[in-house]
Amino acid sequence: MLRHRLYITRALCQFMACKLSTGLFRNILKTKHPTGDMWYTRSCLQSILAVTMAPRPFSSSQPRDYSLPNTSWSSEMLRLYEHYNIMCEVETERGDKIKGQWTRLPSYNRFLKYAPGGQYLSKLLLAKARLFTRNIEEQGAGFEYVVFENKQEKTCVCVFQAGHLLEGPPGHVHGGAIATIIDSVTGTHATCHSGPAMTANLTINYRSPIPLGSVVLVHSSLDKIEGRKIFISCQVTSSDGSKLHTEATALFIRLFETTY
Numbered sequence: 660m661l662r663h664r665l666y667i668t669r670a671l672c673q674f675m676a677c678k679l680s681t682g683l684f685r686n687i688l689k690t691k692h693p694t695g696d697m698w699y700t701r702s703c704l705q706s707i708l709a710v711t712m713a714p715r716p717f718s719s720s721q722p723r724d725y726s727l728p729n730t731s732w733s734s735e736m737l738r739l740y741e742h743y744n745i746m747c748e749v750e751t752e753r754g755d756k757i758k759g760q761w762t763r764l765p766s767y768n769r770f771l772k773y774a775p776g777g778q779y780l781s782k783l784l785l786a787k788a789r790l791f792t793r794n795i796e797e798q799g800a801g802f803e804y805v806v807f808e809n810k811q812e813k814t815c816v817c818v819f820q821a822g823h824l825l826e827g828p829p830g831h832v833h834g835g836a837i838a839t840i841i842d843s844v845t846g847t848h849a850t851c852h853s854g855p856a857m858t859a860n861l862t863i864n865y866r867s868p869i870p871l872g873s874v875v876l877v878h879s880s881l882d883k884i885e886g887r888k889i890f891i892s893c894q895v896t897s898s899d900g901s902k903l904h905t906e907a908t909a910l911f912i913r914l915f916e917t918t919y
C-alpha cells in the first residue's frame with residue numbers, strides 16, 4: 660500500500676515538473692526583444708543549456724551518455740580517454756581532489772519541446788530527435804567519440820574511433836563523416852565557449868586518409884572572436900600526433916547577443 664502511494668506521489672511529481680519545465684521553456688522562447696529578434700537573458704540561456712545538457716532529472720530512463728567507454732572501444736581509445744579523463748580531476752598536496760584543467764563533456768541530449776521561434780516539436784519528433792553523430796545504436800559501428808574541453812587554453816580535444824558504417828574509400832573513413840565529426844567538435848567547442856552558435860563556414864583540407872577502425876584525435880582551437888563571429892581551427896591527427904589527416908577552419912555565428 661505504502662509502495663503504491665509512493666509510486667503515485669512520484670508520478671505526480673514527474674507530471675508537475677514536466678509541466679513546469681514546459682511552461683518555462685515556452686515563456687523563455689516566446690520572449691521577444693523590442694527589435695523583434697528572439698531574446699534570451701544570460702540566466703535563461705544558462706538554464707536552457709544546463710537543462711538540455713544535463714540528464715533529465717525526473718526521467719525513469721536517464722538518457723544514455725554516449726561519451727562514456729563501451730565494449731567497442733579499442734585499447735588505444737581507452738588509453739587516450741584515460742589520458743584526458745585523469746586530468747579532469749587533480750589531487751592537491753593535502754590529498755583533496757579538485758577540478759583539473761580539462762573537463763569531459765557528456766554527450767548532448769536534446770529534449771526541448773519547442774524549437775527556437777516557438778515551433779512545437781511533436782512528441783514523436785521529440786522522442787526520436789538525436790544528435791546526428793549519435794544516431795547509430797550499435798556500439799562501435801559509427802561515431803565513437805568523447806570530447807574534452809580545456810577552458811584556460813581555449814581548446815577541445817576529441818578522441819574519435821571511426822566504425823565500419825562510416826566507410827568511404829575502401830577501408831577508409833568517408834570525407835563527409837570526417838566533416839561531420841569536425842563540425843560537431845568545433846560546434847560543441849563554440850557553443851561551450853560562447854553559447855548557442857551555428858556553422859556559417861567550414862573549410863576542409865583532406866591531407867591523408869583515415870583508416871577505418873583507427874583512433875584519431877580531433878584538436879579544436881579557438882583562434883579569435885569578433886562580435887558574434889567565432890573563428891576556430893581544427894586538425895585531425897593520428898593518435899600519437901605524428902600524422903596529419905585533416906585540417907579545417909570553421910566560422911560559427913553566435914545566435915544571441917548575450918556573451919558568456
Ligand SMILES: CCCCCCCCCCCC(=O)SCCNC(=O)CCNC(=O)[C@H](O)C(C)(C)COP(=O)(O)OP(=O)(O)OC[C@H]1O[C@@H](n2cnc3c(N)ncnc32)[C@H](O)[C@@H]1OP(=O)(O)O
Nearest residue numbers: 767842843846847850851857858859860886887888910912
Ligand atoms: C554543448 C553541446 C551543444 C550542442 C552541440 C552541437 C554540436 C553540433 C554542431 C553542429 C553545427 C551545425 O551543423 S549548424 C548547421 C549548419 N549551419 C546552418 O544551417 C546555418 C545556416 N545559416 C544561418 O542560419 C545564418 O546564415 C547564420 C545564423 C549563420 C548567420 O545569420 P545571421 O544571424 O542573420 O547573421 P548575419 O547578419 O548574416 O551574419 C553575422 C556576421 O557574420 C558574417 N557571416 C555570416 N555568414 C558568413 C559566412 N558564411 N562567411 C563569412 N562571414 C559570414 C556576416 O557578414 C556578419 O558579419 P558582420 O557584418 O557582422 O561583420
